[in-house]
Amino acid sequence: MSNEQTCHVSVRQKNDTSWYYVLTVDGEAGPQIGPYKTEQEAQAAGEKELADLDLSTDE
Template sequence: MSNEPGEKVTVNQKNDDGLWYYAITAEGKQGPKVGPFDTEEAALAAGEDSLAKGESA
C-alpha cells in the first residue's frame, strides 16, 4: 500500500447498475470513481493496486 498517511480506498455499489466502483481519498479529498467492476472484491483490489502504484485523488 501507499506510504502516504491518510490515503485510503473506498468502494461503493451504484444502485442503478449493481456494479462496483472505487475511489481513492487523500488529504480529505475523494478522487473520481473508477469502474465498473463486477464484485466488491475486484473493485477493492484494483483500488489498492492503484494506490500502491502511487495514484491518488
C-alpha cells in the first residue's frame, strides 16, 4: 500500500469567459478558484498552490 498522493490541476472556462482552476487530490476535487483572465494564468496559479502545499502534479 502506498502513501503517495495523486494530485493534479484542472482548468476550465466558465460562461463569463473567465478561467478557474480546481485542485484534485487523491480523487477528491476542491473548490473552483478564480477568476483568471487566461487559461495559462489559471494553470500557473493552480500549480503554484500545489507547490505551496508541497504537493506535486501527476501528468
